[in-house]
Amino acid sequence: MKKPYFKYIIIGAGTSGLHLIKSISEDKFFRKEKILLIDKSLKKNEEKCYSFWEKGKGKWDEIITKSWSNGCFICKDHVINLDLKDYKYKMIKSIDFHKHVIKSISANSNIEFIKDDVINIRKENNQVIVVANKTNYMCDHVFDSRVSNNINLNNHISIKQHFKGWIIKTEASKFDSKTFTIMDYRIRDTEKTAFTYVLPISNNKALVEYTYFTKELVESKEYDLKLKKYIKDILNVNNYSIINEEYGVIPMTNYPFFNHTTDRITKIGTAGGWVKPSTGYSFKNSERNSKKIVRQLKKGVTLIKVKSKLKYYHMDKIFLDVLEKNNWFGEKLFSLLFRKNTTNKIFEFLDEKSDFFSELKIIKSLFSIHFVKSFLRHLFTGLKAN
Numbered sequence: 001m002k003k004p005y006f007k008y009i010i011i012g013a014g015t016s017g018l019h020l021i022k023s024i025s026e027d028k029f030f031r032k033e034k035i036l037l038i039d040k041s042l043k044k045n046e047e048k049c050y051s052f053w054e055k056g057k058g059k060w061d062e063i064i065t066k067s068w069s070n071g072c073f074i075c076k077d078h079v080i081n082l083d084l085k086d087y088k089y090k091m092i093k094s095i096d097f098h099k100h101v102i103k104s105i106s107a108n109s110n111i112e113f114i115k116d117d118v119i120n121i122r123k124e125n126n127q128v129i130v131v132a133n134k135t136n137y138m139c140d141h142v143f144d145s146r147v148s149n150n151i152n153l154n155n156h157i158s159i160k161q162h163f164k165g166w167i168i169k170t171e172a173s174k175f176d177s178k179t180f181t182i183m184d185y186r187i188r189d190t191e192k193t194a195f196t197y198v199l200p201i202s203n204n205k206a207l208v209e210y211t212y213f214t215k216e217l218v219e220s221k222e223y224d225l226k227l228k229k230y231i232k233d234i235l236n237v238n239n240y241s242i243i244n245e246e247y248g249v250i251p252m253t254n255y256p257f258f259n260h261t262t263d264r265i266t267k268i269g270t271a272g273g274w275v276k277p278s279t280g281y282s283f284k285n286s287e288r289n290s291k292k293i294v295r296q297l298k299k300g301v302t303l304i305k306v307k308s309k310l311k312y313y314h315m316d317k318i319f320l321d322v323l324e325k326n327n328w329f330g331e332k333l334f335s336l337l338f339r340k341n342t343t344n345k346i347f348e349f350l351d352e353k354s355d356f357f358s359e360l361k362i363i364k365s366l367f368s369i370h371f372v373k374s375f376l377r378h379l380f381t382g383l384k385a386n
């Protein structure tokens with residue numbers, strides 16, 4: 001039987017796959033090309049909350065749940081108010097994002113969305129065969145968001161961002177819905193970088209998330225204990241209901257995921273290294289990287305590796321090294337960052353759009369014995385990037 005043929009196949013209708021199909025669908029250049037999006041699940045009920053920052057109006061404004069112009073960072077001895085200037089911190093539900101993109105691409109007759117489980121992909125001459133449960137598909141180029149099985153993080157700096165979040169609803173009005181909390185270190189897990197993150201959706205509804213940046217995962221009950229303690233002792237809330245729960249484990253590593261990309265098989269999303277190593281954010285990176293891919297495709301490029309600039313690679317690596325070797329120091333490190341720099345400069349830096357003087361200022365602000373040790377370790381192990 002002849003295999004169905006497509007110009008491009010995107011494996012995974014998750015964050016990166018949806019961003020990519022949306023960017024491709026918006027460009028007339030691809031109107032005549034047959035494109036397939038495959039996912040093993042239809043995600044009708046999945047509800048995760050993604051947040052990100054951007055200046056002013058953005059591409060997803062019509063479907064965001066909430067945005068904030070004010071934020072704060074809290075540690076044991078002080079509160080730092082974050083002045084976002086032109087930036088807004090925004091929250092979007094994964095299900096809204098999914099429905100929005102699927103609906104908008106369904107207007108394009110050249111794009112198909114199929115539920116199928118991809119088992120394998122292989123190259124044959126200048127084409128790629130996608131072997132899936134129902135059938136095999138053929139294409140010129142595949143974008144694959146499945147994380148490869150043969151990833152060995154042992155020789156790389158690697159911790160995990162892992163968290164459990166509850167959307168809680170309180171009886172009384174308990175939240176200042178104008179201000180989100182990026183990190184609150186008042187409920188600590190000793191010797192670890194662990195904090196609470198709070199996104200108030202309204203005066204009586206908020207996402208409260210207990211997050212670790214650590215090497216090892218913890219048992220589910222640990223997050224529950226910390227969440228309950230935070231809600232009771234810090235938020236002073238006794239009566240509430242949990243209306244949604246989310247759990248996530250995100251790699252924070254300098255592992256060169258992009259090396260799994262080969263000619264005509266481009267790894268995307270977490271599998272392609274689109275997660276910012278020092279923060280675990282990837283929603284906005286997926287939007288930016290999808291645009292980069294579209295530009296490359298239009299030029300006819302078939303080996304598409306999307307990487308950070310070298311200077312950001314090195315800075316992420318040093319930052320991760322501090323957290324990996326001195327995990328208890330995270331609170332101090334992030335408090336130096338937020339205390340000594342304006343939020344808009346931090347956001348520009350994390351978006352890899354900073355200027356030289358802001359970068360110097362940020363590096364200087366993190367100056368501490370552990371930072372210097374990591375910096376020197378990095379110098380001695382060689383400034384080589386992967």
Ligand SMILES: Cc1cc2nc3c(=O)[nH]c(=O)nc-3n(C[C@H](O)[C@H](O)[C@H](O)COP(=O)(O)OP(=O)(O)OC[C@H]3O[C@@H](n4cnc5c(N)ncnc54)[C@H](O)[C@@H]3O)c2cc1C
Nearest residue numbers: 012014015016039040050051117118248269270281282283
């Ligand atoms: C609970 C949670 C909250 C997060 N919050 C934020 C946040 O606030 N801000 C932020 O920037 N980032 C956040 N992240 C991180 C990040 O945005 C996600 O991890 C992101 O979803 C990664 O995108 P992806 O496309 O690589 O993977 P995914 O979104 O996981 O998509 C992969 C897709 O591939 C499909 N798939 C897998 N295997 C196959 C197969 N064999 N065949 C077919 N399909 C397959 C899956 O069904 C899935 O739909 C969060 C992550 C989680 C888990």
